[in-house]
Amino acid sequence: MRNRMIAGNWKMNKTYTEGVVLAQGLAKELADGTGDVDVVVCPPSVDLKGVAEVIEQEKAPFALGAQNVYWEESGAYTGETAPDMLTNIGATYCIIGHSERRGYFHETDEEINKKAKALMAHGIVPISCCGEPLEVREAGKHVEFVVDQIKKDTEGLKIDDPSKYVVAYEPIWAIGTGKTATADDAQEVCGAIRKTLAEIFGKETADGIRVLYGGSAKPNNVAGFLEKEDVDGALVGGASLKADSFAAMVKAAM
Numbered sequence: 001m002r003n004r005m006i007a008g009n010w011k012m013n014k015t016y017t018e019g020v021v022l023a024q025g026l027a028k029e030l031a032d033g034t035g036d037v038d039v040v041v042c043p044p045s046v047d048l049k050g051v052a053e054v055i056e057q058e059k060a061p062f063a064l065g066a067q068n069v070y071w072e073e074s075g076a077y078t079g080e081t082a083p084d085m086l087t088n089i090g091a092t093y094c095i096i097g098h099s100e101r102r103g104y105f106h107e108t109d110e111e112i113n114k115k116a117k118a119l120m121a122h123g124i125v126p127i128s129c130c131g132e133p134l135e136v137r138e139a140g141k142h143v144e145f146v147v148d149q150i151k152k153d154t155e156g157l158k159i160d161d162p163s164k165y166v167v168a169y170e171p172i173w174a175i176g177t178g179k180t181a182t183a184d185d186a187q188e189v190c191g192a193i194r195k196t197l198a199e200i201f202g203k204e205t206a207d208g209i210r211v212l213y214g215g216s217a218k219p220n221n222v223a224g225f226l227e228k229e230d231v232d233g234a235l236v237g238g239a240s241l242k243a244d245s246f247a248a249m250v251k252a253a254m
């Protein structure tokens with residue numbers, strides 16, 4: 001059985017000080033625990049240490065995730081962060097392949113694949129994002145577009161424990177726009193993702209991999225997505241920036 005997951009992507013929001021306050025607020029909101037729901041908070045890299053300290057001090061029921069990683073171990077890669085640096089600071093998850101990184105920073109599927117391998121070699125769980133732009137959706141080619149991303153992003157990966165690899169389907173046209181995909185839209189693509197994962201890794205492994213939906217997910221719509229067979233949770237942007245709205249989404253998933 002797959003535990004549901006609610007992951008918050010703070011993107012480039014919250015200073016160190018603001019991040020600590022938000023993490024403290026979330027720890028308070030979730031003080032009674034999160035049941036079987038795995039909760040992950042992904043702050044900007046300069047906030048990771050502060051949030052790690054809050055998690056430890058408050059015994060907060062959420063895990064720490066980064067928003068990006070570089071695949072090399074160390075060296076002359078100015079501005080980058082190695083997997084070992086994330087492990088050392090207490091991060092156990094890392095978002096990769098977000099459409100903003102693919103778009104603004106020209107990240108390719110080949111790079112995303114290298115990042116996944118590097119993270120998994122260090123015991124960090126990738127939250128690997130995929131999703132189609134509006135023109136692909138309008139042309140009716142969204143399923144094949146996303147399936148192609150999945151194949152490239154997972155090429156050569158070895159998944160021994162399916163709970164240690166997470167996919168997030170985020171249609172680009174629904175991110176930060178207030179336009180959500182319908183729950184049926186999400187199921188169509190998340191179902192195709194699971195089918196593709198089954199072809200690559202076998203049914204048993206695919207059945208254990210969490211597939212999240214992301215794109216203007218909010219407290220008032222998340223339950224509808226979670227009812228769908230192949231939607232195991234949400235990757236949340238805007239609504240993760242307030243402790244009460246993010247906590248409400250976690251509670252909706254419990």
Ligand code: PEP
Nearest residue numbers: 175176214215216237238
């Ligand atoms: C995201 O960027 O991962 C995201 C889902 O953002 P939002 O919830 O704000 O659409």
